[in-house]
Amino acid sequence: MRKRTAFSGDVAGSGALMGRARYLWLLLPIAGLVELGAFVHDARSAPRLDEWQAVRGEVAKLKGPGDLVVVAPEWTDPLAREAFGDALMPIANEARADDSPYARAIEVSELSASAPEFARWPTEETRDVGRFRLRVHRNPEPAKVLFSFLDHVRPQFLAVHEGATDERACQFTAHAAVTAGGLHGHLAFPRERFNCGGEEFFVGVTILDDQNYRPRRCIWAHPRGTSVLRLNFSEVTIGRQIHGYAGLSYFLFRDGLHGPTLLTARVNGEEVGRYLHHDELGWHGFDFDTSRFAGQIANVEFDVHSDDPSDRQFCFYADTR
């Protein structure tokens, strides 16, 4: 038997695996060193902030007005926002309802990643800058937005009332105190809003978290109790449809414990569509046909109502196109 040394292990005897196979044991130390090498490689694989800052100029050159700047993989987004600033990546783009209105998207990618949502958009241009690949994607069918309700939550275009019959007007203020509920509380309540009395009863623009916890800018429209909250937009250019999304903070309402919320749209007093939103759907789309009003300048009313009187923190996006 083999003599034991201070460093000997518990298995004595010769290798039982015979022939060339016994050399497989040498893979063990090699595996240790290979893992070390792979670790060093991985640790250095992702670009750092200074590299992001260095690519900013190229991105700014490529970006035209109205273009979207996106990153891949998605987790690099905070670094991009720090390096590029919100001039290139403003909240409106980051928290967009969807990609359909954008004519072009400038994709900044690292680690050979690509943004799946633009896979069907033809690539106009590809450029390697440092460790980044810049791709310019062109939307094959960009939607022409005629009127974004989200961008017109102001007294010139919007009047807000509570109650379908005994209407109470909600007053606009541009100087409300911003409040935010933190993780378990309400969404941020913005400075500019139509106050209906009571903190959460207002109409204003905020951002919710969708079912992927991504940001979506939307019009907060929390009905009081079971009464109707009415948003009346004037001088709206009407197209073939009202395109929109609705939701509540997914984190808060993903269990779907509440009753649904109904959104009804009317053009010049004539109903064009209804959307019944269930909380657990997250950010969910709707389209109302308005082709019979296409080309007109009209009033558009949205009624928000729920038979469930509690916590209807409803928020929606809509445009005409």
Added chain:
Amino acid sequence: MNDARKLDRTDRVICLVLCLGYVALLLSTVKNLGYARDEGFYFQAARSYESWFELLGKDFQLALEPSVIDRYWGVNHEHPALMKSLFAFSHHYFFEVFRIFREEGTAYRFPGMVLSALGVVVTYAWGKRALGRAAGLVAALSLAFMPRVFYNAHLDCFDTPVMTMLLITSYAFARSLEAGPAWAIATGVLYGLLLDTKHNAWLLPAAFIAHFLLSRGAHAIRELRAGRVAIPSALFAMGLISPLVFYVGWPWIWHDTARRIADYVAFHLGHEYYNMEFLGQTYWKPPMPRLYAWVMTLGTVPAITLILFALGLAVSALRRVPKWRRLVLPLAATESKHDESTPLLWLLCLLICYAPWWSDQTPIFGGTKHWITAYPFLCLFAGRGFAVAVEHVRTLIPWRRVAPFTAQGLAACVLVGPFCMTLHSHPWGLSFYTPLVGGAPGAASLGLNRTFWGYTTGAVEDFIDQHAPPHASIYVHDTALQSWDMMHADGRVREDLRGSLSIPGSALALYHHEPHMHRVEYEIWIDYGHDAPADVGTFDGVPVVWVYQR
């Protein structure tokens, strides 16, 4: 177990070096590690317990009154008291009295560090006794240099302490099977302390009973038929001594005992489901992913350690099959039959540590710390795999002068990676992933959790100090205010700055990334009016924590 495996003077020196070395390493790296959310709660509890101990010294009768006990021990009574009491003693003596530590937080963290080091030492001791010195060392260092273990070893928490206590109790149980009643009594006492550490203790008896049945069941039945009881005395000790130790060590259950223990058990059996990201999905209610524990182990434990573990496990399994044993791995003549029951105990302990995550009803919010108790056993198998590999690799080395150094060379090859990865992971322990998933960038792309517990505030403390206006309010997000206050007390953030859980009114706002918490970031966007962070704390290029400036 043969005499050659007893711990000699050299081993005692190695134990001392491992213990002191690991504690020194932890102390030298603690300064830039922010305080985790739960640490804040345990600081608060330890302070309360410390006050009670002071009262006990001044007015013994008063301190024992139920209403007084409730006042002081009601804080954080969902966890037993051993570690929080040690945190309190450490704070009292090492910070208040002897001023050994300049930072209060380090004094609170110190007992956890010592117990973590003890875990490394006991892994060595058990490995040495069962496998030999080199294997014991590889097992111990593999444990010490698991990045997630290293992170948790710094904390004023219970996770590495319960890892160590579970290991020590198992070691004592194993010793009790071969030695006199002292080890059995020790097992009883240690299990009581383990119960007083954390509820991971509850399943351990199942491993011991299974071990008894599988290794000595037939013998026990024969004895029973002959009218003799052959149950290990340690199991009796655990039944008799442990409950007493548990009771004595936790004043909260000194009165209203049955109801409070029932509440304690119910709290953990019906624990709330917090959010956890796994493979791109956030889980917040059952069914939880059954692969979670296995994938996270694969993604966070160095692969070389896992390979050695698999090898050790295979060797242990093959040894139990006589035909294969002779074919592949001849049994050493010096090994007793009992040696085969030790790996069985390791395996059973390892399995019970993972057992709760075989159910899709078990919460996963704590990530790898949930089953961290399994890692010493995993490393002991890795030690066994190493021992086998050394013997085989030695036969392949053609140079006589080199061959005697096979163990050292192989140990270097299997430890250098874990060592480098662990040191590199600091202070981003929970963001670390192994090359198997592409490191931190690969894990982020796979949608594995990047951080939780809000401890990475420590990584942006310099930015906060440099950029916050005078007397500013800092929105600390997921960092507990008690944890922020400790950074304050330790002088890690400016004295004039105030931690806050309110975004409006803050001058800087932190965001610790977890997908379900994104909504907090959007609140900051609305209030601050922009979406560009002023500073992003990254680990290997992966954003983990970022700061907005108003």
